[in-house]
Amino acid sequence: MARSLSSLQTLVLLFAVFLSLVSAWDISNDNDRHSCQAYSRDPLQGCDEQKTVFVDLVSSSSKYKTVQSAVASLPNNTDTYIILIASGNYTEQVNVTRRGPTYLLGQTAHPNNQSYNTVNIIWRAIAVTGLDNAFTSTLTVAPNLNASLTGSGPTGFAVPDGTPLGCIDFRTYNLNFINDFAPYSDDPSLALSISYANGGFYYTGFYSYQDTIYVGKLGNAYMHSSTIAGQTDFFYGFGTLWVQSCSVLLRNCGGGITAWKGTNTTFVNKYGVYIVDSTVKAANESIAAVIKGKCALGRPWNAQMRAIFARTYLDASILSTGFIDWNPARYNNYTVQAEYKDYGPGYNATGRAISKYDVQLSDAQWAPYSSPQKVFQYQGTGRFGNTGWIDWSV
Numbered sequence: 128m129a130r131s132l133s134s135l136q137t138l139v140l141l142f143a144v145f146l147s148l149v150s151a152w153d154i155s156n157d158n159d160r161h162s163c164q165a166y167s168r169d170p171l172q173g174c175d176e177q178k179t180v181f182v183d184l185v186s187s188s189s190k191y192k193t194v195q196s197a198v199a200s201l202p203n204n205t206d207t208y209i210i211l212i213a214s215g216n217y218t219e220q221v222n223v224t225r226r227g228p229t230y231l232l233g234q235t236a237h238p239n240n241q242s243y244n245t246v247n248i249i250w251r252a253i254a255v256t257g258l259d260n261a262f263t264s265t266l267t268v269a270p271n272l273n274a275s276l277t278g279s280g281p282t283g284f285a286v287p288d289g290t291p292l293g294c295i296d297f298r299t300y301n302l303n304f305i306n307d308f309a310p311y312s313d314d315p316s317l318a319l320s321i322s323y324a325n326g327g328f329y330y331t332g333f334y335s336y337q338d339t340i341y342v343g344k345l346g347n348a349y350m351h352s353s354t355i356a357g358q359t360d361f362f363y364g365f366g367t368l369w370v371q372s373c374s375v376l377l378r379n380c381g382g383g384i385t386a387w388k389g390t391n392t393t394f395v396n397k398y399g400v401y402i403v404d405s406t407v408k409a410a411n412e413s414i415a416a417v418i419k420g421k422c423a424l425g426r427p428w429n430a431q432m433r434a435i436f437a438r439t440y441l442d443a444s445i446l447s448t449g450f451i452d453w454n455p456a457r458y459n460n461y462t463v464q465a466e467y468k469d470y471g472p473g474y475n476a477t478g479r480a481i482s483k484y485d486v487q488l489s490d491a492q493w494a495p496y497s498s499p500q501k502v503f504q505y506q507g508t509g510r511f512g513n514t515g516w517i518d519w520s521v
Contacts, residue, residue: 152178154209154230154298155520161238163211164301170234174211183213194221194231194248201225205295212302214245221248222267228516229294233301241330241354241374244303251308253337254315259284260338264317265304268297274323275343277315281429283365283388286323286344292506293324296516303332312337312359312381322346322366323506325516328353335361336378342366342400344390345506347513349499351521356410360386362400363428369499370402376410377444380422383451389431389461394509397495397502399433399463400425407473408442418444423451424466424485430459435488435496437467447478449485458484467493 152159152175162173170181170189180197183189191197194217197210207228214234223229233246252263260277261267269275270293278284306316315338319328322343331353333339339361342348346366354374355361359381362368365388375384384407385400409415422444425434434450450464458464466479467488479485496502505513 155518157238157520160232160300163209164232164235164238166234166236170211170213175209178207179209179211181211181213182217184215184217186213189213193217193219195219198223198225198229201227201229207296212246216247216249218249220250220265220267223294223297224270226270226291226293226295228296228298230298231300231302233299235301238301238330239352241301241332241352244301244330244332246301247303247305249305249307252306252316253308253313260315260317260341261320263306263308263315264320264341265306266299266319268319268321268324268326269293269343269346270323274345275320277341277343281388282390283344290323292345293322295325297321297324297326298516298518299326299328299331301330303334305332306335306339309336311379317341319348321348325513327351327517329518329521332356337361337381338363340364340368342368347503347506347516349503349514349517351518357384360384360426360428362402362425362434363387364400365390365398367398367502367504368400369502370400370405371499373402373405375402375405375407377408377414377418377422378410379414380418380444383423383425385425385432385434386428387425387432387434388429389433391431392509396504396509397433397511399435399502401435401437401496401502402439403437404439406440406442407436407445408440409444415442415444420444420447422446424449425464426451426453426484427457427462427464428453430457431461432457433463435463435465435467435493436469437488437493437497439469440471441469441473443472445473445475447475448482449479450482452484465492 237243250265276284318333339357342364356376
């Protein structure tokens, strides 16, 4: 009888452990995440309370008044942590260097709609002479300063050998990052800088005018259901960026929408920017009349530029010939400036046919780039399929 009772207790214990594992809070579970983001008297209701830090600019009950103070409070290890941010405008720069999974959530009643975001993280800076672009960014995700520096010349800043990787799984949900130094393009003003790290950005807004998004060396970034606004070269970098089902807003025209620097590696790489199943349009009706037919899809930051717009709606703002060359010329046989089944008033078949700098891809030519699994690589090895950090539930 005692042995039977012991066996029953063991089964009950195992079942309880099983239930705890099955019901564990999961950032990729919409119900779990939405419950955490919802407004409630207890802000951590619905969150994983053991791993979640709450930030509130105005509440006396919140230990953390800035996002950066909450980030700095996290241990520098590989454990997972969540930062829940109350509605408000936070004027600060956020710098994430830790390696462990780090998720930033904005409180919201509309978690599936970026336009209703209520958390704005704002900075105002441009890269004046002698100041690297890295110092201007509202949000930086990188293991250290050296990893985040842009530098100059065809290959940019030489990141020292042995620089470690930063965050292996960084995510934002329902936040806006704004660099509004000036209401026009006036030198680099980054909203996001990510290097030597993996980052997923969901229902997130990025607003600036020049160089809004920087994906640096060994940076992997995935954006979904987000909004990116800019004027000049506002997707630029060295790493790999996949922009899926997003809204790209043209605040004016300058340079191109994209500008990338390719890198020589001992392995085949697919570093570049891929804008897929998205929309590209004027930010508002008044600017639409000014920029009609004037905005280039991109230009080569160096000759190994790779930028592809695929199945994306282009409004009338887009230049009839699509992409352009840099001045002085950089476009050559190594440059990939391409489109795949784009459409809309900004897709001019006649103009594309005579373009010197825009290639229309066939199904076979698009196939090697046709999914995140085919372009995201494990940093340093070149092995493809580095997508475990992407939230496929969005």
